[in-house]
Amino acid sequence: GAGVSQSPSNKVTEKGKDVELRCDPISGHTALYWYRQRLGQGLEFLIYFQGNSAPDKSGLPSDRFSAERTGESVSTLTIQRTQQEDSAVYLCASSLSRGSNEQFFGPGTRLTVL
Amino acid sequence: SQQGEEDPQALSIQEGENATMNCSYKTSINNLQWYRQNSGRGLVHLILIRSNEREKHSGRLRVTLDTSKKSSSLLITASRAADTASYFCATETRGGKLIFGQGTELSVKP
Numbered sequence: 001g002a003g004v005s006q007s008p009s010n011k012v013t014e015k016g017k018d019v020e021l022r023c024d025p026i027s028g029h030t031a032l033y034w035y036r037q038r039l040g041q042g043l044e045f046l047i048y049f050q051g052n053s054a055p056d057k058s059g060l061p062s063d064r065f066s067a068e069r070t071g072e073s074v075s076t077l078t079i080q081r082t083q084q085e086d087s088a089v090y091l092c093a094s095s096l097s098r099g100s101n102e103q104f105f106g107p108g109t110r111l112t113v114l
Numbered sequence: 115s116q117q118g119e120e121d122p123q124a125l126s127i128q129e130g131e132n133a134t135m136n137c138s139y140k141t142s143i144n145n146l147q148w149y150r151q152n153s154g155r156g157l158v159h160l161i162l163i164r165s166n167e168r169e170k171h172s173g174r175l176r177v178t179l180d181t182s183k184k185s186s187s188l189l190i191t192a193s194r195a196a197d198t199a200s201y202f203c204a205t206e207t208r209g210g211k212l213i214f215g216q217g218t219e220l221s222v223k224p
Contacts, residue, residue, distance in 0.1 A: 004156075033212070042202060043157075043214035056211065091156065102147065102159035103212060 002026070004106035006092050012112045013082055021077045021109045025094030033103060034067055034077050035091045043091065049075065050097070082113045119215050120203055126221040133190040135218040137203030138183075144206045146179055146186050151200045151217070160188075160201075195224045 005024045013019050025032050034046040045059040049069040060066070064082075069075040079086055089110050093103035121136045137146070145164045149157040163170045163179045163186065170177045176189040190197055200217045207213065 035214070042216040043204075045211060045213060048211065050210075089155065093157075102162055103157075104159070105149075105156040107156045 004092055004094050004104050006090075006106035006109050008109060009107065010110045010112075012114065014114050015084060016081055018078065018080045019082055019111060021079075021090050021092075021111070023075045023077070023092030023094075023106060025073070025075070025092070026104055028072075028096070029094035029104070030072050030097050031095045031101070031103075032069055032075050033093045033095075034075070035093065036061075036088045037091060037108075038088045046077070046090075079111075082111075084113045087111055087113045120201070120218040122218060123216070124219045124221070126223065127193055129193060129195055129222055129224050131193055131222075133193050133197070133220055133222070135188045135201050135203075135220070137186045137188070137215055139186075139203075139205045140184065141205075142208055143181075144208060144210070146177075147204045147206070147212070148175075148177060148186075148188050149202045149204060149214075151202065157202065190220075193220075193222045195222050198222045 007022045030051045032049045035043040037043050047067045048056040064080045067077045089108040091108045092106045095101040095103045119138050127133055143165055145162055147162045148160045150160055151157045161172045161175055161177050163177050174191045179186045198221050200219050202214050202217045204212045204214045
């Protein structure tokens with residue numbers, strides 16, 4: 001079956017513009033995660049969705065970052081008024097449910113803010 | 115705060131040698147997972163070890179977990195050039211969140 005997909009694969013934008021990144025999780029996976037990875041660094045947790053529960057937004061770095069998920073399907077991560085420090089690869093992952101399950105990662109979106 | 119920290123940051127070995135990577139963490143965990151990443155894109159899950167397990171094997175991979183020392187190791191035996199990648203440990207906390215370390219960059223020379 002299809003894995004986790006993300007779009008776009010690459011995004012170049014100008015400082016101050018808004019960007020929207022999309023993630024399509026594996027069908028049937030109730031848990032969805034967004035991470036940020038700066039060059040040469042580890043993964044930084046951003047936000048987590050589990051079914052219809054309130055999302056865990058504890059990793060969002062500022063109020064410029066927001067994410068939505070429709071039911072147990074597509075999720076979008078929105079970054080408003082982008083800054084150069086937002087340049088990174090944004091990775092999405094899904095898993096069957098919260099806890100003790102492996103996460104399946106998408107290929108990521110490489111965001112470059114000029 | 116940093117949960118998982120890998121050691122070494124970079125490792126270079128010859129094909130056929132064994133590669134050992136270590137991970138330390140700070141808080142109580144449900145499980146610890148190891149992932150592999152090629153070319154800075156998507157990660158691939160390698161192995162999961164639960165907090166009540168001490169050792170686990172999968173093919174050429176051997177993972178150990180010492181909860182008293184809050185540490186884990188990943189051993190890749192008989193390494194191949196194709197094993198060249200970054201390897202990350204990730205700890206699942208009691209709250210269900212997965213926290214990744216900074217990774218070990220492994221280079222296997224043919």
